[in-house]
Each structure stands twice: as structure tokens, then as C-alpha cells.
Amino acid sequence: IDPRDLGLELGLFGGEPGLENPAYRQRIENTWGMKAQNANYGVSDVLCNFAAVCRENYQLHFLGTGALLFQLIDPETGEDLPIEEGTVGEMVLTHLDKEAQPLVRYRTSDVLEILGVGPCSCGRTGLRFRVVGRADDMVHVKGINVFPNGIARVLESMVPEVTGEFQIVLDHPPPYAHLNITVESGAQKGAGDQDDLKKRIAMKLKEELNFKAVINLVPPGSIKRTEMGKAIRVVRTYSC
Template sequence: MLYHRADFADLSELAAHRQRLWETQRAYVLARSDLHRRAWGSHRPPERLEALPDLPLVDKEMLRTSQRDHPPFGDYLAAKPGEISRVHRTSGTTGTAMNLVLSAQDAHETAVVGGRAQAASGLGPGHRVVHCLNYRMWMGGLTDHMTLEATGAAVVPFGVGDTRLLIRTIQELGITAISCTPSYPAVLERVIEEEFPGLKPRDLGLRLGLFGGEAGLDNADFRRRMEETWGFKVRNANYGVTDVFCNFAGQTDESNDLHFVALDVLHPELIDPETARVLPWQEGERGELVLTHMRRHCQPLVRFRTGDIIELTGTGRAPCGRTAPRFRVVGRADDMVVIRGINAFPTQVAATINQFENLSGEYRIVLPGPGPYDVLPVEAELATGTATDEGLASAVESRLKRDIGITARVTIVPFNTLPRTEGKTRRIIREDKS
């Protein structure tokens, strides 16, 4: 069961609650999940949570194989078919799309936990929030809608498409908040400029921007530019791992760190992404996030490698009063590009590009083949109304060298050259040179 206001709970009391849940969950997974029994081999799930590192890890490729060999939901479906309440599908951004199922219990707990993250970011009763994610099977549509409702806010289920109608809807209904990907406001800005003469984004009266699904919001320059353009508070309110929990972390007014608000039902670990060695769960540590459901009915996961590289920024009580651990997302292990032995992530490239006022902030990395790479090829887009500066590419290259330590080859392209999307924007394109 969920722990009331778990993100504010005394950690010693929460530890006892977590242990009780795990004792039930371990037996359930052992009895019901063929995938886990196969992955564990001779291992048996330990009775104590702190002994979880004794178990082998589970990764996304194992889930894909499971669903391919045991369609449609894989042999880690632990619930009976009649207990399935909702079916979703992942976006497939990083590979084959996955089928996800929730029981009524799973759906309720997902909404409550996600609601904690949205509430931490400032959403609540009195707000009218328009939700602009794809409702067509994607978990981020309906499920995130339910997390928004869990805060007590009034939710407008708009979805994606027909941006002109969205702008009119915001005006007509007095919308105060928007839920979407961080790249979507750029789409709105273009339509406003082209279709609504004299209207500025901040004229719409939005007070809160709730974002998720893409990296980049930890960058202060990107946030500042969006806040100046729109006049709303920018919040990363929707961090999650779709196979595990749609949303379990959000930012607050006091900090740009993400607060891990699901500690009552979700157990986190850190590992070295290359060696899988367990790292200490302590402030300042950086590694790949590994997650375990301590309570999940349909598709429980134990020691699942998320592929997200995070840095723990706090484990005590935060200024907002929450005891939830704080972290920042550095990047994805599968998005990491090695340039002459230096690890680089798209988020680092974005942080540098957003320092330039004459760039729009849109960028793309086009990698020729599988590597190794001596140079990072970057396409960066001019800001609207900005003329080409012959020295701009060299300036960006120098800044990337200073900030990240890599050699880059930067190509400046005109405004509105790079694609804007209503869903997740791809920042790394890997060309097949085979």
C-alpha cells in the first residue's frame, strides 16, 4: 500500500514500511514471473531489501525478448489476464515499442505517485492545466492526465495536433498551466508568430509550465529563456521510466533538483554503467539508476537497469520539507558519445548551446556510423531574426571544448531548420554506414 505523504515521511518509519512491502513482493515475483526466475537462476530474492544487490540485474533487452517470445505482454506478466485494467505502449524512442499493462491497483498507485511530483512542482486546486501529450496508447497521455488530476487541478485533455486550436483554447478557457515536452513550446512560438499577429507567448497568461519526457531542463539558460518568453515558472514535473513508473520525480520552487517521491513503493540503487558495480547511495555519487518495484501487480520489475545516468544531490530533508532523495539526470547511457576517450551527453551540449543568445537552443548531433569518434558533429540553429555570424560556429566549438573537453565540428543552420515535435525530440541521429 502507499504511505501517506511519503515524500515528507520520516525515513526510518518509511524503511519499515518498505521492508514489509518487499517481503510480500519478493514472494509474488518469485511465484509469478518466469522472466525473473530465469534471470535469477540459482539465486533467490533476499528477504532484506539491503541484500538486493545479490540478485542479477534485468535490462530492457530482456523485456523486449520476453515480449517477442511471449506476446503480447511477456512472461513477466504476473497478474492474471482478467486483472488487467489498462493497456499502454511505449513511444519506442530508444528501440522496439513495448506493451505495458496496469491493474486497477497499479493505475491508482501510478496516479498518486505522479500526483506527488506534479504537486511538488506547484500544480493544485485552482489551476486549469492543458495536457498536450499523445493520448494514443502512450503512457504519457492518459496516465499523466491522471497524475495531473490527482493534484486537484482541472485538466483539459487536449493531446497533440491542431496547435492553432490549442492557442485559442488556452485563451478561451483561462488555462493557467500547460503539461507537455520541453521542446513543444518552440512549436507553439512558431505558430503564434505565423498565425496570431501581435500576440506574444506571455500574453496567453500561463503561470506554470510542467514538463517531462526529454532532457535539458536542468540547464539554467534554457529555463531562463523559456521563462522570459512565456512568463511562466518552468518545472521538470514529470520524470519517470515508463516500464517502471510513469512519473516518480519532480522539481519544486526551492530547487531545480528532482525529488524522488516514490520511495514508499520503489527502491532505487546506483551502479557503475560499465561494470554494474553497486555504488553508494550518497550525495555526490553518479551512476546508472536501477529500480525495483516493492509493490506492483501486473509487470513487476526487480533490479531493472533504467539506462539513465543520475547524480544524487541530496539525501537529507530538503528546504521544502521533503525527505525524498534529490537528484539530477546527467544523460542516458545509450546516448553517451565517447570522443577521444571523453564521455559526452546531449544534455551537456544543450547546456553550452543555450549560453548563446543568437541561437534558438535547437540542436542535433548526427553521428556517422558506430564510431569511435574524434570529433562531435553538431548542428545548431540560429534564433529567430538573427543573421548568420561567420564566427559563431567557431565560438560554439571553443565553448564546447572549454565546457566538456571535446572537439566539435559545429554547423550553424537557419532558424526553423531543425524539427520541432509534439512528442519526444531526437537529439542524436546515428547514421548507418554499413
């Protein structure tokens, strides 16, 4: 069965960061012949769903006004950051109307970028944002904050040469001058082809994310998945 023959027009997804990746989203749309939208962003400890994209643009609208106080902080210093376009920080949430066990200044570990605070063309007037990554997955490389989500976006744009699966392997404590990244190749390649692919991956990461990477290619399916089918993105092989 060709998925496009099912006649689906709209897919509403949530719970995973993949929809924030334009290349991954495009793969879904091309495969199923439907519009794919992130319709369910939330934090399980706070509120299951308080943000979604609209049809006018692919930006998450904050829908929790009145129920949640939305704040951003520097994930390292804890300093409050202004809610204005371009600000990047860790989201902090406070319950405003919950009577039993409300959370106050709850650090979510989600790092967001504010995309807009004025009216959207869809008519909504609240702030809009995108998820940059997890604060606990962030790695500093010579002053650059590197998030697995950013690496995923780069690798997804190179499918089918790679599967899109990867791991950052940290073999010593910080600081880091470069990152060792294990990447699943999309198909068996000769030594010359592998060397070329490794160079192109490293170059693309440098161009788009501004850090140096040392790439180790492995066959498809080599990176261990969890029971839920997810790969662990950051692996520390050294003793703390």
C-alpha cells in the first residue's frame, strides 16, 4: 500500500522533537502526502499541552496564558532573561491557578528561542517559540553551545546517505575542542566513499553549527536504541 493512497490531509503530532526538524517533517509529508504539524507541545510535570503551531507559519504558539507564568533563564547562571524576539534560554514555568501541589519556578530543561511576541498573521497575539534542545544535553565546544537537535537537523538533510541516527561520544570531561560523533551511514560504502562522507558531514556541521566534529561512520542499525526505539544522543564513557 502506498501511504499517499490513504488520502490523509493533515497529521497532528506531539511528544517528539522531530517535527521541529524541517527535513524530517518534509519526509513525513512526502511519504504520506499530508501536512504535518506539531499540535501537542507540553511538559508532563506541568501541563500536557500548552503550545501548538498554526497554519500560517511553523512556529509554536504559547497557549498557557492565565494558567502558567512563562519565563526564560540562562541555563547556567539562572539569571532571568527578557521575553523578546531572539532570546534563547531555559523555560521556567509556574502554575497560576492550580490549587493542589502547584509548581513554582519549575525548570523544564527545555531551551527555547523566542521567535515573536507580536500578533501572528493567524490572529493570535501571544508569544511564539521554537525548541532548541535540552539544557542537560547541551555540550560546550570552544564557546559554542551544541545541541543534539541541531546535529539531527544537519544529518536529516543528508538522508539517505545517512540514516539520521547518531551519538555524541564524550570520552573525557570538559572542556572540549571538538566532538566525537558516531553516525550511521545509509548504506555500505567503500573506504574512499566513507572518507568523503565523513569529511562532508564534518564540513556541514562546521558551516551550520560552527564547531569541529570528528566523525565515526558505522553501519545502519549499529547504534543501540532504547525499548522505545530511541537512540541515546549523548554518551559519556569516562568516570565522573
